[in-house]
Amino acid sequence: MKLTQEEVLEQCAKMCKNTLMETLEISFCEVGKDYLIAKMPVTPRVHQPDGVLHGGAMVALAESVGSAATQMFLNSKEFSIRGIEISANHVKSIRSGYVFARAEVVHQGRTTQLWDIKIRDEEENLISIVKLTTIALPKRK
Structure with missing residues (x-):
């Protein structure tokens, strides 16, 4: 059964409870055929000392x-x-507002997956470029 965008975002929100994502206030805001977008507020709690x-x-x-x-x-x-x-390559600094991470699939194998993730600010300025490789491991019974 294919999930709706709202159902996918709801599942993502449930996954964040009591995790680092909740601590960083990461929320998922958009899903498409081959991408997922999450946002994070830029506040002093996620700043470097400067x-x-x-x-x-x-x-x-x-x-x-x-x-x-x-x-x-x-x-x-x-x-x-x-x-x-x-x-990750960080290409621009940001002090406040929100950043949005858009993960787009580059390769989706049965075991490994490769993602291109662009992080942008609210004005669509590129902040960081990230490459992520994930692995799908069978859950232990």
Whole structure:
């Protein structure tokens, strides 16, 4: 059964409860045929000491949206998803507002998946480019 956009976003919201995503206030806001978008507020709680968004917070946002996208697009409760490699290039600083991470599938294999994740601000300025590789592991019974 194919899930609606609202059902996918609802499932993503449930996954965030009592996790790092909830701590960072990451929320999922849009899903399409081959992408998922999440947003995160840029506040002092995710700043570096000099008042700009911490690169680690951006990487956490990227891995969160890429892993959630893998889970949603595999559409299976039989797998646990893990990030196995991530690389990020931060190209612009931001001090406030929101950042939006859009995960788009590059390769969707049965075992490994490759995601291109662009993080942009509210004016569509590119903040970071992230590449994430995930693996789908069969859940233990």
